[in-house]
Amino acid sequence: MYFGLSEEQTFFQDNVKKFLVDQAPLDVIRQITAEKNTSIQEEIRQGLTNLGLNALLIPEDYGGLGLDLLFAAAVSEGLGSGVAPIAFTGSYVMAPLAIMHGGSDVQKENYLTKISSNTVKFGVGLSEYIGAREDAELIINGNKVNGKALFVIDADDASHFILSDDQGTIFIVDADDSGLEIIELTSVDKTRSYVEILLNNVTAEILDNTVKNNNAIEKTIDAGRIMLAADSVGAAQVMIDKSVEYAKERKQFGRVIGSFQAVKHMCAEMTAELEPCYAIVWHAAHCFDYIPEEARLLACQSKSHISEVTKMVAKKATEVHGGMGFTDLLGLHYWFKRIGMNRQLLGSPELVRDEAGKIQGF
Amino acid sequence: MDLEYGKQYEDYRLEVQEFCKKYKGVQFNDTAKIPLASNNKSGGPVMARSDWQKILIENGYFARSIPKEYGGYGGDSDIIKSRITATEFSNQRIPGPMGGQGIDMLVPTLLELGTEEQKNKFIKPTLHGEMIWCQGYSEPNAGSDLASLQTKGELIDGKWIINGQKIWTSTAQYAQMMFCLVRTEPEASKHAGISYLLVPMDTPGLEIRPLVDMTLQAGFNEVFFTDVTIPGENIVGKRGEGWAVANATLGHERGSLANPNATMNRLNMLINRMKKETIDGKKLIEIPVYRDRLLKIQGKIMAFQSHALRILSSKLNPGQDVKIGKMIQKLVGTELRHELEGLGIDIMGELGTLYEDSPYLRDGGSWQFTYMYYLGLIIGGGTNQIQKNIISERGLGLPREPKVQGV
Numbered sequence: 101m102y103f104g105l106s107e108e109q110t111f112f113q114d115n116v117k118k119f120l121v122d123q124a125p126l127d128v129i130r131q132i133t134a135e136k137n138t139s140i141q142e143e144i145r146q147g148l149t150n151l152g153l154n155a156l157l158i159p160e161d162y163g164g165l166g167l168d169l170l171f172a173a174a175v176s177e178g179l180g181s182g183v184a185p186i187a188f189t190g191s192y193v194m195a196p197l198a199i200m201h202g203g204s205d206v207q208k209e210n211y212l213t214k215i216s217s218n219t220v221k222f223g224v225g226l227s228e229y230i231g232a233r234e235d236a237e238l239i240i241n242g243n244k245v246n247g248k249a250l251f252v253i254d255a256d257d258a259s260h261f262i263l264s265d266d267q268g269t270i271f272i273v274d275a276d277d278s279g280l281e282i283i284e285l286t287s288v289d290k291t292r293s294y295v296e297i298l299l300n301n302v303t304a305e306i307l308d309n310t311v312k313n314n315n316a317i318e319k320t321i322d323a324g325r326i327m328l329a330a331d332s333v334g335a336a337q338v339m340i341d342k343s344v345e346y347a348k349e350r351k352q353f354g355r356v357i358g359s360f361q362a363v364k365h366m367c368a369e370m371t372a373e374l375e376p377c378y379a380i381v382w383h384a385a386h387c388f389d390y391i392p393e394e395a396r397l398l399a400c401q402s403k404s405h406i407s408e409v410t411k412m413v414a415k416k417a418t419e420v421h422g423g424m425g426f427t428d429l430l431g432l433h434y435w436f437k438r439i440g441m442n443r444q445l446l447g448s449p450e451l452v453r454d455e456a457g458k459i460q461g462f
Numbered sequence: 463m464d465l466e467y468g469k470q471y472e473d474y475r476l477e478v479q480e481f482c483k484k485y486k487g488v489q490f491n492d493t494a495k496i497p498l499a500s501n502n503k504s505g506g507p508v509m510a511r512s513d514w515q516k517i518l519i520e521n522g523y524f525a526r527s528i529p530k531e532y533g534g535y536g537g538d539s540d541i542i543k544s545r546i547t548a549t550e551f552s553n554q555r556i557p558g559p560m561g562g563q564g565i566d567m568l569v570p571t572l573l574e575l576g577t578e579e580q581k582n583k584f585i586k587p588t589l590h591g592e593m594i595w596c597q598g599y600s601e602p603n604a605g606s607d608l609a610s611l612q613t614k615g616e617l618i619d620g621k622w623i624i625n626g627q628k629i630w631t632s633t634a635q636y637a638q639m640m641f642c643l644v645r646t647e648p649e650a651s652k653h654a655g656i657s658y659l660l661v662p663m664d665t666p667g668l669e670i671r672p673l674v675d676m677t678l679q680a681g682f683n684e685v686f687f688t689d690v691t692i693p694g695e696n697i698v699g700k701r702g703e704g705w706a707v708a709n710a711t712l713g714h715e716r717g718s719l720a721n722p723n724a725t726m727n728r729l730n731m732l733i734n735r736m737k738k739e740t741i742d743g744k745k746l747i748e749i750p751v752y753r754d755r756l757l758k759i760q761g762k763i764m765a766f767q768s769h770a771l772r773i774l775s776s777k778l779n780p781g782q783d784v785k786i787g788k789m790i791q792k793l794v795g796t797e798l799r800h801e802l803e804g805l806g807i808d809i810m811g812e813l814g815t816l817y818e819d820s821p822y823l824r825d826g827g828s829w830q831f832t833y834m835y836y837l838g839l840i841i842g843g844g845t846n847q848i849q850k851n852i853i854s855e856r857g858l859g860l861p862r863e864p865k866v867q868g869v
């Protein structure tokens with residue numbers, strides 16, 4: 101029995117973290133978020149692709165690394181810790197899983213190999229299935245789709261999109277389809293953003309096994325939620341580490357602020373609440389692949405619970421830094437906002453808990 | 463990640479399940495004296511609590527790794543087996559072994575630091591539930607700052623003579639023995655002047671006054687010492703080493719205060735109650751505001767349970783480091799349980815305030831009782847504020863409190 105990340109998983113995660121520390125320090129993040137699609141961003145994307153992020157979950161038969169979701173969770177934690185300004189959850193976790201679970205053999209062969217070879221890149225929009233805002237909806241008619249999709253993630257330089265209607269039927273559209281219009285949305289988290297997509301008689305390739313079966317979309321969303329939860333854990337840990345470090349240096353009243361109990365207790369509370377979050381998100385990722393009967397509840401509960409804890413951490417860590425925490429200069433807000441966006445993506449805590457209730461038949 | 467225990471353990475699980483079937487609904491005819499013992503009325507075998515204890519030891523379900531000559535099972539320590547036993551027992555609602563400060567704290571201390579004679583004399587009756595212990599640490603002026611304790615012990619003619627007062631001593635009124643901290647070296651510095659002594663409760667000069675706690679039970683006591691005289695050999699460790707001896711076992715206590723499996727069982731009880739209980743004819747589980755609170759705490763409890771697996775794993779896999787992970791358990795576990803019990807009250811509203819033998823009482827009033835009981839555990843065993851000091855100082859390396867001059 102062993103509960104935790106394996107040596108290889110830790111090693112891979114460390115590589116991701118190290119890459120981000122070296123190649124995407126705060127001034128680079130700042131630059132990228134100020135001005136999209138710069139060449140630096142492309143270099144970072146390329147570097148992470150070189151590490152194999154795009155092919156992580158894809159079976160070896162389709163040119164991938166064939167790793168499990170816990171591996172991806174370890175990576176996601178690393179990306180969150182470095183507030184990585186790149187696509188991952190949508191493009192390289194949800195998209196391949198949607199195709200693996202919902203696609204026909206031909207579709208798998210076609211798309212999975214192309215994700216592995218980095219010749220297609222998916223943006224993902226399942227918000228209309230999870231909870232439509234603004235009455236957004238997508239209507240499938242034969243192989244044509246009309247309507248709009250809101251909050252599509254990982255859309256930067258996507259060649260294709262994976263979308264679904266409110267019944268959970270998943271389909272693929274080509275980003276170059278002439279009936280497709282992409283509208284950028286500006287979110288508070290500048291490290292990742294989302295778009296709105298308007299579809300006017302766009303040609304859709306429906307994933308065969310998603311028409312009357314919601315297994316694929318549920319798996320896809322579960323995995324996405326686990327990734328976001330892991331991302332938030334990584335981000336929150338950095339906020340705590342920065343707080344502790346700052347508290348050991350900053351002096352007031354002739355002593356370091358870390359010797360004031362109010363500050364110490366904030367640090368202890370953040371740590372005490374975050375520590376079990378590692379365990380639940382790893383557990384959820386493990387069950388996703390190996391213990392399916394426990395997986396759905398764990399996926400929902402890890403997402404909603406971690407959203408609550410990391411929100412608290414984001415607030416307290418900022419407070420530990422005093423006025424400095426509130427500044428753009430220090431940049432702590434990148435982590436704050438990352439956590440804030442993860443919380444709402446793929447269902448806010450209340451929505452996800454409601455789903456957890458339904459899973460249990462409440 | 464590998465959550466399988468392996469074939470040999472699945473066999474072991476079957477064996478435990480067999481045992482549980484045999485003793486389903488076991489009842490005790492002497493529970494009155496044991497606080498918080500379960501009141502099982504489902505018609506299984508009837509026996510004394512201490513006989514049950516012996517059955518558990520014979521089967522290796524308790525005191526597994528403690529040598530036979532000290533009254534244990536004499537097997538190898540096997541954390542996975544212990545866990546399987548605990549899980550199956552709690553699933554089948556089979557009462558576990560007796561716990562208490564003697565078993566949880568004194569026995570590990572003696573095993574580690576006791577003399578051969580002490581081990582022979584005390585461990586067996588303690589394990590078998592025949593010798594109950596209480597912990598005499600806190601004093602009226604020494605709570606969180608335990609090392610400032612003043613109860614005095616003098617070695618005169620080879621005997622310890624003790625004078626002073628202890629307070630908050632749980633179960634002192636039922637106990638045969640007390641392990642206590644006493645100042646024996648008044649000239650030494652605060653921490654170096656303390657010794658760890660073992661005191662028979664029927665020694666002349668020792669007076670016990672029960673203190674009623676907020677649950678309206680006498681959960682703890684004041685204990686007064688007037689020239690209480692005990693044999694010189696009733697000391698664990700050397701003179702002045704009592705602080706280190708006591709610290710060896712504080713960890714055992716903290717680990718045992720907040721069992722995630724017990725919390726999960728209570729959560730399941732709460733879910734069942736919410737499926738039955740109605741307001742305006744509507745089941746509570748169907749009312750979104752209540753349901754959201756339930757699901758919110760379920761998430762926390764699940765995280766805490768997963769965390770326990772991680773801690774378990776670190777014991778099985780040397781080298782897996784979860785240092786700070788252990789430090790948070792008392793804080794998180796006791797707060798969580800208290801919150802859960804409070805939710806049990808909230809969902810029942812006025813019904814949740816009924817107590818003792820009131821009509822309409824639910825679950826024997828256990829939600830109210832345990833809600834208060836856990837507030838006691840939040841304060842006891844090192845308050846949760848002290849836990850935060852420990853996490854931030856020893857875990858995160860933040861500076862210790864500056865010493866105030868002249869206090």
Ligand SMILES: Cc1cc2nc3c(=O)[nH]c(=O)nc-3n(C[C@H](O)[C@H](O)[C@H](O)COP(=O)(O)OP(=O)(O)OC[C@H]3O[C@@H](n4cnc5c(N)ncnc54)[C@H](O)[C@@H]3O)c2cc1C
Nearest residue numbers: 597598599600605606630631632838841842843844845847
């Ligand atoms: C149910 C229960 C059972 C108990 N059983 C036993 C027993 O069997 N044997 C035994 O010896 N003792 C027992 N105790 C005593 C227990 O260990 C003490 O109550 C506890 O250590 C706190 O000490 P105190 O009550 O003197 O509170 P105090 O130490 O006076 O604390 C009062 C408040 O001040 C805070 N405080 C104190 N110092 C600090 C600090 N440095 N930093 C921040 N905050 C601080 C505390 O957190 C608390 O909020 C029991 C207590 C309870 C509630």
